[in-house]
Amino acid sequence: MFDEVFFGIVLAIKTMQRGNFVARCPSVRHAALALALLPACGARPLATSAPSAVVGQAVSLVLPSDTGALVSLPLDGAKATVIDAWAPTCVPCREKVPALIARRAELEDTGAKLVLVAVLADEESTEAARTTLASWGVVSPFLIDRGDLLRRECGVESLPSTLIMDDRGVVRWVAEVGASAADIAAAVRAVAATSNLDSHPRPAGAAEHRSGNFPTD
Numbered sequence: 728m729f730d731e732v733f734f735g736i737v738l739a740i741k742t743m744q745r746g747n748f749v750a751r752c753p754s755v756r757h758a759a760l761a762l763a764l765l766p767a768c769g770a771r772p773l774a775t776s777a778p779s780a781v782v783g784q785a786v787s788l789v790l791p792s793d794t795g796a797l798v799s800l801p802l803d804g805a806k807a808t809v810i811d812a813w814a815p816t817c818v819p820c821r822e823k824v825p826a827l828i829a830r831r832a833e834l835e836d837t838g839a840k841l842v843l844v845a846v847l848a849d850e851e852s853t854e855a856a857r858t859t860l861a862s863w864g865v866v867s868p869f870l871i872d873r874g875d876l877l878r879r880e881c882g883v884e885s886l887p888s889t890l891i892m893d894d895r896g897v898v899r900w901v902a903e904v905g906a907s908a909a910d911i912a913a914a915v916r917a918v919a920a921t922s923n924l925d926s927h928p929r930p931a932g933a934a935e936h937r938s939g940n941f942p943t944d
Contacts, residue, residue, distance in 0.1 A: 773917040774910060779890075779901040781882045787896050788880060790844065790870040793853050798870055798941045801892045806838030806922035807899075807915050808892045812877050814846045815859035817886040824887070826908035828865050831944055833912055837919040839891075840943050843869040844877065846886060868942050891915055894922045 776782050788800040801808035811827055813820040824843065831841050845856040853871060860867060877883040881890055881898065889902040889911055900914045 773900060774914050775903075776899075776914075777901045777903040777906075779882050779898070781880075781890070781898045782901055784898055785896045786880050786892065786898055788876060790872055790876065792941065793845075793857060793869050793871060796941075800842065800870075801894060801896045802840045802842065802941060802943070805840040806894055806919040807840075809834060809839055809841045809911065809915055810844055810877075810881075810890050810892065811841065812844045812846055812872070812883050812886055812888045814886050815851060815856055820887045821863055823889075823908070824860070825863050825865055827889075827911065828867060830908050830912050834915050835944075837916050838922065839915045839919045842941075842943060843867055844872050845869050846872045846877065846883075849873065867944065891918050893918055 786800075789797055790800070792798050800810065809827075811824065813824050827841060834841050843860075845853075847853075847856060856869070856871070860869070877888070882901075883890075885904070889906065890898055891900040891911075891914055893899050899918045902911055902914075
């Protein structure tokens with residue numbers, strides 16, 4: 728069956744070059760239709776993003792990690808950087824963060840990296856945030872935002888909040904309120920599939936604080 732379809736596609740290409748034979752031959756019309764549908768069959772459409780002014784915009788962030796090192800986002804070498812913003816007092820985060828962590832290996836198989844960002848008030852300590860994660864069953868490094876950087880640069884107004892940057896730092900997708908870990912994983916696969924890291928170098932100076940060795944797990 729595959730050989731027949733393949734032959735029909737080749738025939739369609741050749742006959743279309745000769746004129747209007749496609750219109751006069753049903754078998755060739757069918758082959759041409761199959762040819763037209765093949766890209767769509769293999770495509771991974773990106774799920775609809777939540778409305779956000781930052782989608783399509785390049786963003787560069789530098790945040791301290793829980794160990795004090797400065798880390799730039801997007802992470803160097805990642806086909807997609809998944810930023811999941813949370814807070815110790817965020818009730819929905821108690822389920823969402825562990826659900827995403829459970830899919831970390833799946834995300835990394837696509838070349839993506841999951842980065843947790845703790846949005847902390849002045850009185851909240853790094854150790855308290857680490858203890859909160861542990862109480863949720865999560866042991867993971869994280870970055871810290873104390874100055875509303877995510878709100879200013881990425882439009883994060885509520886928690887939890889998840890956004891996906893491509894390898895160039897362009898925000899490609901923002902999760903809807905209530906988006907599941909499965910929804911996020913599907914969007915990550917679509918964004919990572921568009922990456923072509925070898926075809927475009929990083930902008931000059933972009934690696935000053937960039938850490939491809941940030942331990943995301």
